[in-house]
Amino acid sequence: xxxDDLNLIEPILxxxxxxxxxxxxxxxxxxxxxxxxxxxxxxxxQTGTGKTAAFTVPILQVLHQTALVERHSQSRIRCxxxxxxxxLAIQIGESFAAYGRHLKLRHTVIFGGVGQMxxxxxxxxxxxxxxxxxxxxxxxxxxxxVDLRHLEVFVLDEADRMLDMGFIHDIRRILPKLPARRQxxxxxxxxxxxxxxxxxTILRPNxxxxxxxxxxxxxxxxxxxxxxxxxxxxxxxxxxVLGDQQIRRVLVFTRTKHGADRVxxxxxxxxxxxxxxHGNKSQNHRQRALSNFKAGxxxxxxxxxxxARGIDVDELxxxxxxxxxxxPETYVHRIGRTGRxxxxxxxxxxxxxxxxxxxxxxxxxxxxxxxxVADHPYQTKDVAPVLLHxxxxxxxxxxxxxxxxxxxxxxxxxxxxxxxxxxxAPREREQSSARRPVAGAAGSKPAGSGASGGARRRFxxxxxxxxxxx
Numbered sequence: 001x002x003x004d005d006l007n008l009i010e011p012i013l014x015x016x017x018x019x020x021x022x023x024x025x026x027x028x029x030x031x032x033x034x035x036x037x038x039x040x041x042x043x044x045x046q047t048g049t050g051k052t053a054a055f056t057v058p059i060l061q062v063l064h065q066t067a068l069v070e071r072h073s074q075s076r077i078r079c080x081x082x083x084x085x086x087x088l089a090i091q092i093g094e095s096f097a098a099y100g101r102h103l104k105l106r107h108t109v110i111f112g113g114v115g116q117m118x119x120x121x122x123x124x125x126x127x128x129x130x131x132x133x134x135x136x137x138x139x140x141x142x143x144x145x146v147d148l149r150h151l152e153v154f155v156l157d158e159a160d161r162m163l164d165m166g167f168i169h170d171i172r173r174i175l176p177k178l179p180a181r182r183q184x185x186x187x188x189x190x191x192x193x194x195x196x197x198x199x200x201t202i203l204r205p206n207x208x209x210x211x212x213x214x215x216x217x218x219x220x221x222x223x224x225x226x227x228x229x230x231x232x233x234x235x236x237x238x239x240x241v242l243g244d245q246q247i248r249r250v251l252v253f254t255r256t257k258h259g260a261d262r263v264x265x266x267x268x269x270x271x272x273x274x275x276x277x278h279g280n281k282s283q284n285h286r287q288r289a290l291s292n293f294k295a296g297x298x299x300x301x302x303x304x305x306x307x308a309r310g311i312d313v314d315e316l317x318x319x320x321x322x323x324x325x326x327x328p329e330t331y332v333h334r335i336g337r338t339g340r341x342x343x344x345x346x347x348x349x350x351x352x353x354x355x356x357x358x359x360x361x362x363x364x365x366x367x368x369x370x371x372x373v374a375d376h377p378y379q380t381k382d383v384a385p386v387l388l389h390x391x392x393x394x395x396x397x398x399x400x401x402x403x404x405x406x407x408x409x410x411x412x413x414x415x416x417x418x419x420x421x422x423x424x425a426p427r428e429r430e431q432s433s434a435r436r437p438v439a440g441a442a443g444s445k446p447a448g449s450g451a452s453g454g455a456r457r458r459f460x461x462x463x464x465x466x467x468x469x470x
Contacts, residue, residue, distance in 0.1 A: 006032050009061055011102035016057075019098055025050035030210040032058045038183055040207035042199055046189040046336055049212055055081075055155050055185050056095045062153065062183075063128060064103045075126035077148055080178075081155040082134060082171065084162045086111040086283060087290065091312055092131045092157070105129060112136040113283040120145050134162070134170035141177065148177050156202070159188035159195050168198070175202060190329055218332055218366050222339035223346045226359065226370045231352040233378040235266040238322060240377065241348065242272055242300065249293070250318040252302045253334050255325065260302045263322060267300060274300035305330055313337070321349040324358045328365040348373075353380065 002022050003013055006029070016022070024032070027045045034041055035058035045051045059079055066078075083089045093109035100107075107129035108122035116136070123130075123145045130137075130146070140146045162168060186199050186207075199207075218224065229237050242250070254260045257278040267274040275289035275298050292298040294313050305325065316338045325331050331349075338345025349370070351359050363369055373379075 001029055007036065008032075008057065009064070011064075012057060012061055012099055015099045015101050018101075025054075026212045027051050027210060028054045028057070030212070031055065034208040034210075035059065035183075035185065036061060038062070040183060040204045041185045042203060042207045042209045043185070043187040044189070044191055044209075044211040045187065046333060051157075051187055052092055052095050053099070055157075055187070056092065057099055059129075059153055059155070060096065060100045060103060060105060063105055064100075066152070067105075067128075076128065076150040077130050077146065078150060079129045079153040079155070080148060080151055081129070081131040081157060082137070082162075082174070083131065083157040084133065084165050084167060085158075086113060086133060087277075087286065088158065089131050089133055090287070096129055096131070107131065110136050110140060111283075112139075116140065134167045134174065138170055138173060141174070149179060151178055151182055153183045153185070154178055154202075155185045155187070157187050159186060159198065160190045160192065163192070163195060168194070171198070189333065218335060218347075219339045219345075221344050222335055223344070224335065224349075224370050225346070226349050226351055226372045227376060227378075228372060228374075228380045228382070229350050229352060229376075229378050230380055231354075234322060234350050234352070235263075237350060237376065237378040238263070238320065239267070239270045239272065241320065242267070247318045247346075248299065249296065249313065249316050250300050250320055251313075251316060251337055252300060252320045252322050253325075254302060254304060255323045257304055259323060260304055263302045267302075272300060273298060274302055276302040278304045305334070315343070316340075317345060319345070319347045321347070324349060324351055324355040324362075326358050328358070328362040331362045332366065353382075 001024060003016050003024055006024065008016075027043060027049050031041060031043055031051075031054040035055060041055075043051060043054065045054075063078055081089075081092055083092060089109050089111050093107060096105075096107045106125075106127045108119065108127045109131045110116075110119040110123075111133040112135050116139070119136075120140065120143075123140070137146065141148075156162070156171070162171060184203050184207075186203055188195050188199075191199075227237060227241075238252070241247070252263060252274075254263060257280050260276040260278050264274045264276045275292060277286045277289050281289070289298065289301065293301040302322075319335050319338045321331065321334060325334065335345075335347035338347060349359070359370070
């Protein structure tokens, strides 16, 4: 299937062609026709599947065609896209600019962490599309700069991350300000009960449901390997791995903001240029670091999970989990940033002793045992693989209230706010020793085995472009 088969208008097809894209991804194939028909949509898709374009492209067409018929004023806000992070908001704004370059539709991006004057000036001039993070949107609504009475399309993107970051209450304050008659598009990588409840609240009955690439799956194009290492040896191991020049562009994940800064300082001492992005960095710093990384000026970008949401970088050859996430779904999201659109990628995970329980959870979720690199100079004395099935299950070290303590005492970014509503029951993991047999034994694999490869380029929806309203 090509974009020509999706009943798109010529100005949008021309823009897509100029961006170099011709083949829609599965979620674009499924979602675009329904959005064009004005239906509410519930989309379950993880990062890298092209969901941004799955709603951006048809919204542009709907707004353009409706404006021609009804001669709407450009001073009306006709579409609102809510998204959890500044980086993702900017990326979506770039998508609207790129794919709508031949249309006379204006948009603006509003988010916190920067002065509001440029944003309010754009709103005063008049825009039809607003892409916003919840906090700044509420601020500007309370000041009278945002009028949503004429809204036609509402998009809630990354709903599960909204929940994790504590934005669910802000969303519930925004919803009553939206007109009842509207089209709603709801996207989430996972569908925990509270997110399903929210979807049921804001979508019309019987919305169209599209789901691609479940969160429990990882791309076949990503080579995954594990390094078993002592915690104190992780900095030296990272320097050792980055000595491989095949690792041309690498995203390194830490759980905390302070952890990200420590990694950057460690690499600087080893003359390996790196930059960090997280919530403590200014917006200008974050944008500069991301631009340098996309342009290839910076080889290593160190990020927390929240700051990394929305990063879409072509030819990202490697992802390194410097610290293992304590939620297995987060692992899937992290490594999904490489090996996109059929290209090859490599995901390397540094596992200290106290993180082996987290690794076991990851292997259980993705239903495979990860290869262990056993020939590096910083391997632990115990190089036995973490078993996915058979044998005795790994016991979690118990902390207060019977919980497994985090190996790093730092607070994961975003948890200064309540991570979940108090009504949500804590997640309970199955600890049964019964395992589904999975083929494959642990072995060794070179760190540089995932140099980027080229397959037929698929459209993901993260192109560059101006973020200011046209």
